[in-house]
Amino acid sequence: MYFIFRMYGETVEITEIEKEPKKVRVYRSRKRNPIHGLRRPDNIRRARKTCLWRVSAAVAELGCPLLVTLTFAGDASDASYANDSLRVFQVRLRAQFPDAQSLFVPELSPRGRIHFHGLLFNVPLSLGDTRNGKRVVSYGDERKLRTLAELWGEGYVDARKTDGSPRLASYLSKYITKGAGQVMFNAMRLLRISRGFPREDVVRGDLAKELARRYAMRKPARVWKGDNIFLGHIKKTMYYQNVK
Incomplete structure (x- = not known):
């Protein structure tokens, strides 16, 4: 069996694979062809997993982030322009807050307007609203100072404080699944x-095998088993760090 040990935040994931994965060299043509149709399901799953792993690791290392939504005041139907605008915003954000880190996922509204949902780490939490469910308990400085809106430069920015809950990763992952069905993206x-x-x-x-042996003495939070035509039998076991 081949073992992979992965730790993100308070979660440990141990994967046992019957056949060791082989390294595959992929050669791509220099000329990019246009992409038509929907994305492959395995690409979507990989993006969701990456979101879960990276957000959980960031919360554990950097603390609570701001949850923000970036909207466009004008035309918001050009995916290429929206993509460039987000890139410029991330550059400006880093210039304003040198230690800032960010992660964003696009969404298409029912009216066909693009906007972005994301997390901002190492930025002042005072910018965000404090909410209890959908009710605003106190307003953040962003409503008055428009610090993030000026960096964005395309429209309104909604910012709210978070408690660093692991559910943040799941919240953003659902937009990956939703956006995967949009050919525009x-x-x-x-x-x-x-x-x-x-x-x-x-x-x-x-x-990884030795770490798996040590964690085997703990009670797992979840166990998944399956089979793959290339890798054979696969078993994934998840543990939570704060649970013995």
Whole structure:
């Protein structure tokens, strides 16, 4: 069996694979062809997993983020323009707050308007509203100062404080699934992550096998088993760090 040990936030995920994965070299043509139709299901699953791993790792390392929504005041139906606008915003954000990290997912409204949902780390939490459910308990400084709106430069920015809940990753992941069905988003990434964003810790091989042996003495939070035509039998076991 081949073992992969992955830790993100308070979660440990141990994968046992019957056949060791082989390294595959992929050669791509320099000429990019236009993409038509929907994205492949495995690409969507990979993006959702990446979102879960990266957000959980960032919350554990950087603390509570701001949950923001970036909207467009004018035409919001050009995916290429929206993609470039988000890139410029992330550059401006880093210039204003050198330690800032960000992660964004696009969404298409029922009227066909693009906007972005995301998390901002290492920025003043005072910018965000404090909410209890849908009710605003206190307003943040962003409503008066428009700090993020000026950096965005395209329209309104909604900012709210979070408690660093693990559910933030699931909240953003649902927009990945939703956006994957939009052919318009083929011109952009479903997950835009800033450079230097925290990553999950991954160990493979013999060391991962030893870590799996140690964690086997704990009660697992979840166990999944399945089969793959290339990898054979697969078993995934999840543990929570704060549970013995």
